[in-house]
Amino acid sequence: MISIIIPTLNSAKVIEQCLTSIRSQNFPQKKIKILIVDGGSTDNTLTIISKYDCLVYSNPLKTAEAAKAIGLANTHDQFVAFIDSDNILPTNDWLNQMILPLEIDKTLIGSEPWEFTYRVDGGFIERYSALIGANDPYAYIIGISDRRNYLDYKWTSIKLSQKDFPQYLKIKLEPSKPIPTIGANGTVFRTDFLQKNFHLDYLFDIDVITQILNNTQKPLYFAKVKNGIIHTYCESSIPKFYKKQIRRLKDYYKFKSQRYYDYKNDLNLNPLHNFIILVKNNLKFVLYTITVIPMLITLVRGYLHKPDIAWIFHPLACIITLYCYLFISCSFLLGFKTEQSRQTWSQ
Numbered sequence: 001m002i003s004i005i006i007p008t009l010n011s012a013k014v015i016e017q018c019l020t021s022i023r024s025q026n027f028p029q030k031k032i033k034i035l036i037v038d039g040g041s042t043d044n045t046l047t048i049i050s051k052y053d054c055l056v057y058s059n060p061l062k063t064a065e066a067a068k069a070i071g072l073a074n075t076h077d078q079f080v081a082f083i084d085s086d087n088i089l090p091t092n093d094w095l096n097q098m099i100l101p102l103e104i105d106k107t108l109i110g111s112e113p114w115e116f117t118y119r120v121d122g123g124f125i126e127r128y129s130a131l132i133g134a135n136d137p138y139a140y141i142i143g144i145s146d147r148r149n150y151l152d153y154k155w156t157s158i159k160l161s162q163k164d165f166p167q168y169l170k171i172k173l174e175p176s177k178p179i180p181t182i183g184a185n186g187t188v189f190r191t192d193f194l195q196k197n198f199h200l201d202y203l204f205d206i207d208v209i210t211q212i213l214n215n216t217q218k219p220l221y222f223a224k225v226k227n228g229i230i231h232t233y234c235e236s237s238i239p240k241f242y243k244k245q246i247r248r249l250k251d252y253y254k255f256k257s258q259r260y261y262d263y264k265n266d267l268n269l270n271p272l273h274n275f276i277i278l279v280k281n282n283l284k285f286v287l288y289t290i291t292v293i294p295m296l297i298t299l300v301r302g303y304l305h306k307p308d309i310a311w312i313f314h315p316l317a318c319i320i321t322l323y324c325y326l327f328i329s330c331s332f333l334l335g336f337k338t339e340q341s342r343q344t345w346s347q
Contacts, residue, residue: 194208
């Protein structure tokens, strides 16, 4: 009934907790297929996977987006879930909660948690990401994050039509209007929706949605389920945070020409309009960071709302992110190589 697609590449440190949480679901296990799409792991990843009754596929292109495409091509189940190797399902009822809205409302194309699960014993960067509702402070600051935060308790700052149900929010995604960055970290789709509309080597799930909105000029409906997912993102490793920010930016520029969705712009096709938004968003983030005071205000406000020493990471996260954005963007504009090797990548 559901295929769970997990991209892996040297994921031995995190994959066991992920797989254990899936095999602990009270959803009928015979209806769960786990598809591991591996980018050539050289650590203990494949040995660990062998204990959990998984189907394993090779991913010569190595990226998570390529893995999603391979997994999607090899499933025939009603639903497909994209779960990262550093995700942990927080409750045994998680899969039931995610599928319930899709069974109730056939107009919904998919569902995803509305927050990252906050764990007191999680690493401080994991806790920080849960507190701001994003893995990248840029997304939170310019208002495009898609997980609930502990400052205003909103899951996004984008104005969307939403209908509130006890277990989930039904959101309306409209053509030529901004949409949140749906996808990954526990996103569930109707398989036929994706398979009918996707036939490439790299699957950026938000791009499929964007392309359909542009082509059909009709709205799509999606569920934000009132639960969370654990994202162990970087645990407490600042070097790993830096490396992931660099990788994020390098991948952005590598695939920029192939993308339908641009997280810095909206779906309005007017180039001038989008350029203005780009400048406005980037300037907002730059000023927010270099003037220091706004970062400190967020730190204090956050701590008052949810006391946690992890808030102290916020200024450093912004400074690291600004450096990464400037360094990679300038390298790209000056014609330097921004592609990266994943030969030594690990979670």
